[in-house]
Amino acid sequence: MKKLSARRRHPLAALVVLLFALATTGGLYAAFAPANSAQADSSQTLSVEQGKKLYAVGCSSCHGLSGEGTKLGPSLVGVGGAAVDFQVGTGRMPAQQPGPQVPGKKVIYTQAEIDQLADYVASLGAGPAVPTADQYAAGDVARGGELFRTNCAQCHNFAGAGGALSEGKYAPSLDNVSAKHIYEAMLTGPQNMPSFPDSTMSQQNKQDIIAYVEHVNNPAKNPNYGGLTLGALGPVTEGLFGWIFALGALIAVAIWIAARTPKAKKS
Known part of the structure; x- marks a missing residue:
């Protein structure tokens, strides 16, 4: 007992106990920790590093190193x-040249490269994450129409055909835009568009708007019972059609009638 008590009072006893505890904890963690978690962290780190390289080549000249x-x-x-x-997924970035509006164009990155760029930029600071498929699943069309006409039609037109804004800016057409990109646009507010985070517009409301946009841009689901849509731009194209064709037809008929009316004989 005296020998054991003397060992406990040894100056290195506390250090030995600490090292033993650390070794035991590390061994237990290595034995029972899920391997998938470690692999995911390693994969995420690699994705960020690859994204940083892509960013340095294609983005840093405008957005900084x-x-x-x-x-x-x-x-x-x-x-x-x-x-x-x-x-990047809509081809707006990298931009060809600065201007009041950056249009969509052909995508130059693969989806894997876009994911890597997104991971790198996400590592710079907290922000909206890339949504998953269940987040932008289609919702209720009727409810989405109400929300779209209240929040979006002022710029994008009631049918999502787009419209002009001030100073060379415009709201793009929503035809053939994927549900994922519509959701991301509402979430982040690109360029001239206001953002609608979940605190402002719920995920369900976003899904309803997506359902409405997909409905009005699908001829099979939304046939044009009234005939030609004239671009679905409303009174602008309708008025132009009226002036050019309808009024032009009336003038042509008036000229035809005047040409065939016999001239009155002089007395």
Whole structure:
């Protein structure tokens, strides 16, 4: 007992106990920790590194080496992966040239590369994540129509055909836009569009709007019972049609009648 008591009072006893406890904890963690978690972390780290390389080549000249922004492009800190997936996934980024509106164009990155860019930008600061398929699943068409006419039709037109804004800007057409990108646009508010986070517009409301947009842009589900849509731009094209064709037809008929009316004989 005296020998054991003497060992406990040894100056290195506490250090030995600490090292033994750490070794035991590490061994237990290595034995029982899920391997998938470690693999996921490693995969995520690799994706961020690959995204950083892609960013340095294709994005840093406008947005800065660390996403801090420059005179040519805004800061990307805190925009989240959803903004990257929308902008790059629709071909808007990288932009061909600066201007009041960056149009969509052919996508130059693969989806895997877009995911890597999104992971890197997401690592710069917390922001909206890329939505999953269940988040942008279609909802109720009728309810979505009400929400769309209240929140979106002022710029995108009641049928999502797009419309002109001030100073060379415009709201793009929503025809052939994927449900994922519509959801991301509402979530992040790209360019001139206001953002609608879940605190402002719930996920269900976004799904309802997506259902309405898909419905009005699907001829099989929404046939044009009234005839030609004239671009679905409302009174602009309808008025233009009236002036050019209807009024033109009336003038042509008036000229035809005047040409065939016999002239009165002089007395």
